[in-house]
Amino acid sequence: MQENRKQAILFFFYIIGAIYLLRLFYLQVLDPKYHSIGALNSIRREVKVPLRGQIYDRFDNLIVANEEVYDVYVIPKNVRNIDTLGFCKLFNITRGYFDSTMQVATQYSKNRASLFLRQLTKEEYASVADAMIQYPGFLFEQSFFRTYPGNTMANSLGYIGEIPSKQFEEQEEEYYRKGDYIGLSGLEKFYENELRGIRGVKFTLMNVKMEDKGSYNEGKYDTLSVIGKNLYTTIDLKLQQLADTLFTGKVGSVVAIEPSTGEILAIGSYPTYDPAMLSGKEFSVNYRQLSRNPDRPLNNRAISSFYRPGSTFKLVQAAIGLDMGVINPKTSFVGAPTMFKYHSGVFEASNLYTAIQLSSNPYFYNVFRKIIGNNNETNPYMSARVGLEKWHDEAFKFGFGRRLGIDLPSETKGVLPDVERYDKVYGKMQWKFSNIYSLSIGEGEYGVNVLKLANLAAVIANRGYWRTPHLVKYLGIQKETNKYLKVETVKTGIAAKHFEEIIQGMSNVVKAGTGRLAQVEGIEVCGKTGTSQNKKGKDHSIFIALAPRYNPKIAIAVVVENGGFGGVASGPIAGLLIEQYLKKTVTRRAMIESVKNTRHASVATINYKKSAENKD
Structure with missing residues (x-):
């Protein structure tokens, strides 16, 4: 009687184990979504950062606005056989900056994008965009920085800056990346969740040379970014x-x-x-x-x-x-x-x-x-x-x-x-x-x-x-x-x-x-x-x-x-x-x-x- 009971328990665990293995096999081998998105060598995941909400006074005068810029990110694993000196000359940076920034990015993750260079103007972006085909592993993300038409209220408006390391490590949901902007004081901090908006994601199919081959699965898994909410203040x-x-x-x-x-x-x-x-x-x-x-x-x-x-x-x-x-x-x-x-x-x-x-x-x-x-x-x-x-x-x-x-x-x-x-x-x-x-x-x-x-x-x-x-x-x-x-x-x-x-x-x-x-x-x-x-x-x-x-x-x-x-x-x-x-x-x-x-x-x-x- 005891032997039969033991066999029944073992049989139950074998069944659970088999179901678990079959599910893993399906996800990793048969499911095309998991297989493609998970293959980092063929799919590039781009985060679309929305514009941050603007801030107005009680009469709709603009106090805080945005100016669009471009940030350069790097995926270390994809950086292969590039002309480093040519890259430095193109972006007007030193070799020391290149090496130290690459080292930090690699230590963070070889497979994930890290911030490399911040806030290129539209003119700067246009001057380097065509040359980037020579530098695999680097990509652009549209971003912004804050401008202040009202030129006032600095302390209460607050400021945004790179997310502190401790806050990055302790975030409950994986929303921010290293180098991302976040409200650090004032209204920018108090209303961070509302001002930041909702980020979008775009998946792009890449070939072995890391060339863009168009949207993955016709954009089925892409999501649109949603602009942050504006603050309408009571300030005169x-x-x-x-x-x-x-x-x-x-x-x-x-x-x-x-x-x-x-x-x-x-x-x-x-x-x-x-x-x-x-x-x-x-x-x-x-x-x-x-x-x-x-x-x-x-x-x-x-x-x-x-x-x-x-x-x-x-x-x-x-x-x-x-x-x-x-x-x-x-x-x-x-x-x-x-x-x-x-x-x-x-x-x-x-x-x-x-x-x-x-x-x-x-x-x-x-x-x-x-x-x-x-x-x-x-x-x-x-x-x-x-x-x-x-x-x-x-x-x-x-x-x-x-x-x-x-x-x-x-x-x-x-x-x-x-x-x-x-x-x-x-x-x-x-x-x-x-x-x-x-x-x-x-x-x-x-x-x-x-x-x-x-x-x-x-x-x-x-x-x-x-x-x-x-x-x-x-x-x-x-x-x-x-x-x-x-x-x-x-x-x-x-x-x-x-x-x-x-x-x-x-x-x-x-x-x-x-x-x-x-x-x-x-x-x-x-x-x-x-x-x-x-x-x-x-x-x-x-x-x-x-x-x-x-x-x-x-x-x-x-x-x-x-x-x-x-x-x-x-x-x-x-x-x-x-x-x-x-x-x-x-x-x-x-x-x-x-x-x-x-x-x-x-x-x-x-x-x-x-x-x-x-x-x-």
């Missing part, structure tokens, strides 16, 4: 270009948002660079040059910088205080205790409106003290702990200490101080209000980027909520039928009436306070200045604003590093950009020239120049 190109002009000779950033939708109208990081520098044959040289710049032009300050918000954060304190009921618009703290010494520039204020208008440190010290509260009369350490947790939860709803979800890679969460942070610094139950009071005026352990500051202005403009900031509204060949991004609404939970009180104070700031240089004729601009402390040089200048006061169309944040007072360096930039967006033109040409010609060199640049001079 003229507004963006004006921002570039105004930031000439300055380090910093600007972000402008349409509050009701979350659409980014302008986003700039400075110093910037010509985006064409990282497109083309000189990519490596230019990237190395930019990466050595002490002002870090490759960093997108709009989404990855770390600044203290300064006095702009007083608006958050006001909103939380009003909502908690610890203050009302008429609350006065004149003569109340404060950690801030009374001196020039630090004002007492009789109510909330003048406190915002004059940016009163003593007033908001007392507001913060009220928010933190006296939760435990006998234990000030526990009291501060409980109060800070409550304050943190409220400030978090404004978008601080979290990613806002913008469609760009590398957005930072920033820092919104919490209980855990102070426990690490001082020890658990070892800190109290006197250790954290600087938070009341936007100093201390904060870390915010410019996007968050613009989003704060949008929250106030919307009277208590914000929508996901985003750059791309439509994605496809035709924008009208391809709405893409789902935008979420985040509510602070603070009543709209409280924001009306804050906006009144912000209106006073621009009319008769610290932000008068942001005024725009015929438009009620509501703003708040901020001066962010900086240990390495002059303080950073911050200004946030919304306009017009009722039914705001734009919320904006401007940061000028080492610019000093917010109303002086950043305020005029915000005012001019508001005027451009709402009026579609700026009549104050003299002010544009004045702002443009005002330089605020960073400490990094100054030290770099001094170091270079000392070396000389």
Whole structure:
């Protein structure tokens, strides 16, 4: 009985093995498709790379386009008995380049195509095409490189380059080849799968001399490439270009948002660079040059910088205080205790409106003290702990200490101080209000980027909520039928009436306070200045604003590093950009020239120049 069972099991395995062998025999010997396509000596497989999707602004102005070029690929196994010197002369390359590139290609694969030479123009291609019959193993692929009609937004657009080795090896599906282009930063990276399109494949029959004998099997197995999807952004190109002009000779950033939708109208990081520098044959040289710049032009300050918000954060304190009921618009703290010494520039204020208008440190010290509260009369350490947790939860709803979800890679969460942070610094139950009071005026352990500051202005403009900031509204060949991004609404939970009180104070700031240089004729601009402390040089200048006061169309944040007072360096930039967006033109040409010609060199640049001079 046991012997019969053993024979049955063996018979079962023999049958499975026979079926497997017969299937292999069919695929490798009888199936004409497998036999022909698999025979690399007779079939050439050409990948057809589609044009990458283009990028437009909100008015269909082209920001990023393509220019068609040709790349040369090589299959090492098919390179036989060629005139190497003649080939080098034909393509104007050195023998050393030829030998080293062939070595790399051979190490990768003798049978698969490797990139040999990139970006021949149409004229260069035409001049060498006829001679290529003498050089078997080399083939052309139509490709492209990026051009930038808008000549702006380099950091947020990003750039494309050769796929990194690690990413090539870890790709889940075998889509990219060595040397293929891929989005490496900005929108190019975030929307890589949509921009790249779908590749096609063409199979060509070759004879023993590697001569083209036409399509294999009448093109039955060929596939067409599909062009990449276009990005239709929310950017106002003229507004963006004006921002570039105004930031000439300055380090910093600007972000402008349409509050009701979350659409980014302008986003700039400075110093910037010509985006064409990282497109083309000189990519490596230019990237190395930019990466050595002490002002870090490759960093997108709009989404990855770390600044203290300064006095702009007083608006958050006001909103939380009003909502908690610890203050009302008429609350006065004149003569109340404060950690801030009374001196020039630090004002007492009789109510909330003048406190915002004059940016009163003593007033908001007392507001913060009220928010933190006296939760435990006998234990000030526990009291501060409980109060800070409550304050943190409220400030978090404004978008601080979290990613806002913008469609760009590398957005930072920033820092919104919490209980855990102070426990690490001082020890658990070892800190109290006197250790954290600087938070009341936007100093201390904060870390915010410019996007968050613009989003704060949008929250106030919307009277208590914000929508996901985003750059791309439509994605496809035709924008009208391809709405893409789902935008979420985040509510602070603070009543709209409280924001009306804050906006009144912000209106006073621009009319008769610290932000008068942001005024725009015929438009009620509501703003708040901020001066962010900086240990390495002059303080950073911050200004946030919304306009017009009722039914705001734009919320904006401007940061000028080492610019000093917010109303002086950043305020005029915000005012001019508001005027451009709402009026579609700026009549104050003299002010544009004045702002443009005002330089605020960073400490990094100054030290770099001094170091270079000392070396000389």
